[in-house]
Amino acid sequence: VEFSWSPRDGEPALVDIGEDAALELALPILPASRARLLGPGDDAAVIAAPDGRFVVTGDTMIEGPDFRQEWTTPESFGWKLVATNLADIAAMGAEPVALVMSIAVPGDARASVLAEMARGMRDACLQLAPGCGIEGGDLARSSVITGAATAFGDLDGRAPVLRSGARPGDVVAVSGGLGLASRGLALLFERATEDGAPDEFALARLRAAASEDELAALDAQLWPRPPIADGVLAALAGATAMLDVSDGLALDASRIARASGVALALESARIEEAAGGAERCAEWSVERVLAGGEDHALLAAFPPDAALPGGFRAIGRVEAGSGLLVDGRPYAGPLGWDPFRP
Amino acid sequence: VEFSWSPRDGEPALVDIGEDAALELALPILPASRARLLGPGDDAAVIAAPDGRFVVTGDTMIEGPDFRQEWTTPESFGWKLVATNLADIAAMGAEPVALVMSIAVPGDARASVLAEMARGMRDACLQLAPGCGIEGGDLARSSVITGAATAFGDLDGRAPVLRSGARPGDVVAVSGGLGLASRGLALLFERATEDGAPDEFALARLRAAASEDELAALDAQLWPRPPIADGVLAALAGATAMLDVSDGLALDASRIARASGVALALESARIEEAAGGAERCAEWSVERVLAGGEDHALLAAFPPDAALPGGFRAIGRVEAGSGLLVDGRPYAGPLGWDPFRP
Numbered sequence: 001v002e003f004s005w006s007p008r009d010g011e012p013a014l015v016d017i018g019e020d021a022a023l024e025l026a027l028p029i030l031p032a033s034r035a036r037l038l039g040p041g042d043d044a045a046v047i048a049a050p051d052g053r054f055v056v057t058g059d060t061m062i063e064g065p066d067f068r069q070e071w072t073t074p075e076s077f078g079w080k081l082v083a084t085n086l087a088d089i090a091a092m093g094a095e096p097v098a099l100v101m102s103i104a105v106p107g108d109a110r111a112s113v114l115a116e117m118a119r120g121m122r123d124a125c126l127q128l129a130p131g132c133g134i135e136g137g138d139l140a141r142s143s144v145i146t147g148a149a150t151a152f153g154d155l156d157g158r159a160p161v162l163r164s165g166a167r168p169g170d171v172v173a174v175s176g177g178l179g180l181a182s183r184g185l186a187l188l189f190e191r192a193t194e195d196g197a198p199d200e201f202a203l204a205r206l207r208a209a210a211s212e213d214e215l216a217a218l219d220a221q222l223w224p225r226p227p228i229a230d231g232v233l234a235a236l237a238g239a240t241a242m243l244d245v246s247d248g249l250a251l252d253a254s255r256i257a258r259a260s261g262v263a264l265a266l267e268s269a270r271i272e273e274a275a276g277g278a279e280r281c282a283e284w285s286v287e288r289v290l291a292g293g294e295d296h297a298l299l300a301a302f303p304p305d306a307a308l309p310g311g312f313r314a315i316g317r318v319e320a321g322s323g324l325l326v327d328g329r330p331y332a333g334p335l336g337w338d339p340f341r342p
Numbered sequence: 343v344e345f346s347w348s349p350r351d352g353e354p355a356l357v358d359i360g361e362d363a364a365l366e367l368a369l370p371i372l373p374a375s376r377a378r379l380l381g382p383g384d385d386a387a388v389i390a391a392p393d394g395r396f397v398v399t400g401d402t403m404i405e406g407p408d409f410r411q412e413w414t415t416p417e418s419f420g421w422k423l424v425a426t427n428l429a430d431i432a433a434m435g436a437e438p439v440a441l442v443m444s445i446a447v448p449g450d451a452r453a454s455v456l457a458e459m460a461r462g463m464r465d466a467c468l469q470l471a472p473g474c475g476i477e478g479g480d481l482a483r484s485s486v487i488t489g490a491a492t493a494f495g496d497l498d499g500r501a502p503v504l505r506s507g508a509r510p511g512d513v514v515a516v517s518g519g520l521g522l523a524s525r526g527l528a529l530l531f532e533r534a535t536e537d538g539a540p541d542e543f544a545l546a547r548l549r550a551a552a553s554e555d556e557l558a559a560l561d562a563q564l565w566p567r568p569p570i571a572d573g574v575l576a577a578l579a580g581a582t583a584m585l586d587v588s589d590g591l592a593l594d595a596s597r598i599a600r601a602s603g604v605a606l607a608l609e610s611a612r613i614e615e616a617a618g619g620a621e622r623c624a625e626w627s628v629e630r631v632l633a634g635g636e637d638h639a640l641l642a643a644f645p646p647d648a649a650l651p652g653g654f655r656a657i658g659r660v661e662a663g664s665g666l667l668v669d670g671r672p673y674a675g676p677l678g679w680d681p682f683r684p
Binding site for chain 1 (some may be wrong): 388
């Protein structure tokens with residue numbers, strides 16, 4: 001047996017049915033944006049930008065560094081590609097309204113992978129950002145499964161929430177999971193391999209035997225649910241700075257500190273309180289949350305008198321100075337990751 | 343010797359300098375969009391859409407099916423990725439204002455490839471669509487060189503020019519080269535290989551020995567110059583339908599015919615007149631123009647009394663009926679290409 005993205009039980013491959021037939025299976029699944037003025041089918045789409053501006057971001061998922069096909073079904077690939085891009089729009093205080101997708105897959109993938117991917121994209125839009133839809137894209141052939149998404153957001157006349165607005169005295173708060181996705185990735189490498197290599201059947205056995213906490217960790221890694229609606233809520237509550245925690249809390253908190261010309265002082269006890277269940281895992285630690293992991297939580301600074309909106313929980317304060325403090329001491333631990341370093 | 347995108351003469355590779363240093367070399371080269379409200383550096387950019395709408399399209403270039411690194415310098419890769427995306431915006435009758443780029447390259451590529459790519463992107467913006475700039479993107483690592491661009495256009499209050507508006511009596515006209523890019527690709531496969539494989543030194547020898555016409559054909563393939571400004575001119579002149587000829591004139595003309603519910607009647611003598619020098623190549627033929635090639639010309643229909651703007655030249659008429667006629671006979675030749683078919 002060799003499944004993952006390959007044909008199963010005599011199913012056809014993409015090369016057996018061709019591009020047009022594969023797209024005919026997938027395109028009707030994709031939801032339309034509420035901002036659609038002209039949808040897919042011409043050389044380009046036209047999308048409404050009622051306040052005369054649009055927010056735009058792009059992020060990719062590439063087989064190897066970003067995901068393994070043995071652990072990532074086409075459906076969860078589509079879901080995660082949408083979810084991570086929506087998080088960057090939310091982090092500007094904007095409402096995500098549309099995405100454009102460039103997808104490349106091998107010709108010997110099963111014919112249904114595009115439709116499976118489309119289901120994941122649809123579900124992520126419907127569940128995380130209702131009204132957001134897919135308004136175009138491109139399908140290509142590559143030996144490396146690749147997804148490049150571009151996402152668009154609507155600020156509804158508000159100023160974007162940048163990284164650079166945090167002021168001494170502000171409260172630092174976070175919405176979303178901390179450390180769960182990293183724990184999920186560790187679980188995959190520890191218990192979803194066969195002869196040291198990622199394996200979909202080993203993952204199925206892991207899921208069957210996993211505790212509730214472990215299942216939550218696997219879902220945080222494979223089916224992330226960033227708190228998209230909290231982005232707009234933060235903006236309305238007066239957030240002075242915000243970003244999407246995708247490279248570890250320490251690196252992302254340092255980015256706000258540097259851009260704002262302030263220090264961020266975090267408290268590990270409050271990070272633990274904010275971690276939402278992840279801290280029940282034996283392997284969870286504040287150090288792991290600081291050092292890395294694709295949490296896609298929203299990290300924001302709020303004026304001292306602001307009521308924290310949505311799922312935001314305070315984890316520290318903005319102070320005069322520079323850099324990152326944890327429990328009063330300058331942070332000197334590891335910082336995030338670089339795809340071009342081992 | 344093994345160059346192409348590899349380090350030359352002891353140069354460092356991307357893995358030797360890391361992502362931040364590579365981006366520091368490349369980002370300052372990229373031009374800013376005239377519509378920039380917030381540029382790269384935060385979770386997302388903000389771009390002006392003065393008429394409350396934006397046009398968006400996405401297209402990819404993937405090593406293997408779309409280009410070979412032995413024939414495509416990082417600079418021409420950047421140029422072509424921009425140029426082909428701008429053509430899709432122009433084909434809507436819009437002015438291109440910005441692009442977002444997702445780039446993936448192998449870690450063992452030379453450290454300067456991103457800066458070289460950025461120079462090609464910059465030059466394509468400056469020369470083909472002044473005012474257009476790069477407003478963000480993503481850098482990732484992949485064993486397959488991949489570029490996914492998303493381009494944005496401004497309609498300045500006009501309706502987009504769709505594929506579906508052609509009416510019987512309209513003049514069919516084209517702006518841009520026809521057949522040159524296809525001739526360039528044939529030249530590469532005929533005379534820029536070593537032991538049957540693409541080879542950069544064989545390409546250098548081909549360039550040194552090539553005639554003026556052959557150099558023009560190579561440039562049309564590797565450094566395409568779609569007539570971007572003619573997109574807006576066509577819209578202002580009342581174009582009823584338009585698209586970018588990227589999959590062969592026959593397939594793209596058939597798309598206008600089908601979307602508009604009409605027949606397109608082309609004349610081979612006028613296609614030859616419109617081909618702009620390509621017909622001087624012995625291998626050029628109307629059949630090749632119809633069957634394929636990445637011309638990135640603009641194909642449009644105009645009302646019978648319209649003065650053809652910019653570089654547009656008439657090649658036929660819109661008639662009642664359906665499908666494509668060439669010299670009065672239904673076209674039955676080959677139609678474009680499908681990346682998932684051999």
